[in-house]
Amino acid sequence: MGEAYIIDAVRTPRGIGKQGKGALADLHPQHLAATVLKALKERNNLNTAEVDDVIWSTSTQRGPQGGDLGRMAALDAGFDVKASGVTLDRFCGGGITAVNFAAAQIMSGMEDLVIAGGTEMMSLTAAMQQEDMESGKPMLGMGSGNPRLNVSHPQSHQGVCGDAIASMEGITREELDALGLESQRKAAVAIAEGRFDKSLVPVTDDDGNVILDREEFPRPQTTAEGLASLKPSFAALADMPYNKSGDTFRKQINLRYPDLEIQHFHHAGNSSGVVDGAAAVLLASKDYAEAHGLTPRARIVAMANVGDDPTLMLNAPVPAAKKVLAKAGLTKDDIDLWEINEAFAVVAEKFIRDLDLDRSKVNVNGGSIALGHPIGATGAILIGTVVDELERQGKRYGLVTMCAAGGMAPAIIVERIGA
Numbered sequence: 001m002g003e004a005y006i007i008d009a010v011r012t013p014r015g016i017g018k019q020g021k022g023a024l025a026d027l028h029p030q031h032l033a034a035t036v037l038k039a040l041k042e043r044n045n046l047n048t049a050e051v052d053d054v055i056w057s058t059s060t061q062r063g064p065q066g067g068d069l070g071r072m073a074a075l076d077a078g079f080d081v082k083a084s085g086v087t088l089d090r091f092c093g094g095g096i097t098a099v100n101f102a103a104a105q106i107m108s109g110m111e112d113l114v115i116a117g118g119t120e121m122m123s124l125t126a127a128m129q130q131e132d133m134e135s136g137k138p139m140l141g142m143g144s145g146n147p148r149l150n151v152s153h154p155q156s157h158q159g160v161c162g163d164a165i166a167s168m169e170g171i172t173r174e175e176l177d178a179l180g181l182e183s184q185r186k187a188a189v190a191i192a193e194g195r196f197d198k199s200l201v202p203v204t205d206d207d208g209n210v211i212l213d214r215e216e217f218p219r220p221q222t223t224a225e226g227l228a229s230l231k232p233s234f235a236a237l238a239d240m241p242y243n244k245s246g247d248t249f250r251k252q253i254n255l256r257y258p259d260l261e262i263q264h265f266h267h268a269g270n271s272s273g274v275v276d277g278a279a280a281v282l283l284a285s286k287d288y289a290e291a292h293g294l295t296p297r298a299r300i301v302a303m304a305n306v307g308d309d310p311t312l313m314l315n316a317p318v319p320a321a322k323k324v325l326a327k328a329g330l331t332k333d334d335i336d337l338w339e340i341n342e343a344f345a346v347v348a349e350k351f352i353r354d355l356d357l358d359r360s361k362v363n364v365n366g367g368s369i370a371l372g373h374p375i376g377a378t379g380a381i382l383i384g385t386v387v388d389e390l391e392r393q394g395k396r397y398g399l400v401t402m403c404a405a406g407g408m409a410p411a412i413i414v415e416r417i418g419a
Helices: 029-044 069-076 094-107 122-135 147-152 158-169 173-192 224-228 249-256 286-291 317-328 345-355 375-393
Strands: 004-011 053-057 084-088 113-121 210-212 275-285 298-307 337-340 397-401 408-416
Touching: 004 029, 004 094, 004 286, 004 375, 029 069, 029 113, 029 275, 053 069, 053 094, 053 375, 069 084, 084 094, 094 113, 094 275, 094 298, 094 375, 094 408, 113 122, 113 375, 122 275, 158 249, 158 345, 173 224, 173 345, 275 286, 275 375, 298 317, 317 345, 317 397, 317 408, 337 345, 337 375, 375 397, 375 408
Parallel strands: 053 084, 053 113, 337 397
Antiparallel strands: 004 275, 004 298, 113 275, 298 408, 397 408
């Protein structure tokens, strides 16, 4: 089996994902995706006619985000028409999966130069989800619209699932708030020290005017007292009927766990931020990189996917990490840096506890609580982040994983190459 190398990784800043508030919210999703594709082309002097495929992740493929965003964005970026594109959906895990698919194609010998990444305009999807809730339509993309599936695998809202897991695990509101506060602190340090500068590319308009060149979401002024004052976000939602049958998200979980008394701990300060953003990773085979003077930054060591309980939804990252470590022939002690997506504080907290990790190696530059979670793009962002940080620290191995709706988690291990 051949090697798959990461040549480069770029991303946009993350803009607040609300219409009328975020700097990116008025843009077309193809504009964001084209921004990172153009950056890879220019930074690496790519002949885009030789790009075998653009594998893209977008979770909500409706409206402007529909219609194979990967192909359309490549065309919008001025790529040669020979560069094909495809768009996939693994909910939150799609950004990792896009990179994994690209790596697998290269490692199999079928392709030599592939770009993988993702885009999510939460300013669009949040509005669509709100419309669905108000009109009584089933929860977007989940199993609750299928009565048969709802019997065998009842599925709830992810925030209610987060509260349910915290209740089951005995993790307190104070502990979750502490993780959220630490995410803000670490992100503030990373931004102040320019740790994201290598991968960050500004978003501009057609005339070259800068629309956004910095992270828009972080709240470095966050305090423990401020977090403690926030009301839980999902208590009312848990009991709100979401379809015409009057089903509630609490009921979905209690169908499977009838004795569970769900307490509500998560809120805007310890949950991932709603943002707009895009990211892309350039991968190549060893032969292509050598022939075209491309310097590899990292190699793909191992990849894995795991399914877990879809009712609790958020618990697959731990088994995914164990599976990918086994595939790589490594142990947790071999991993220098961990990126576990902070979809909700309980996900990262449980991950750290279950694997008994050194917290100084986990999400060292903050996570989605501070920086935001553009669903389909986040996995590619985290892979770029861990490669940058491995280089900054001179470390060797990084592991990236994240929970995904339906009770899934993809995972990947990368190894830094070079000085």
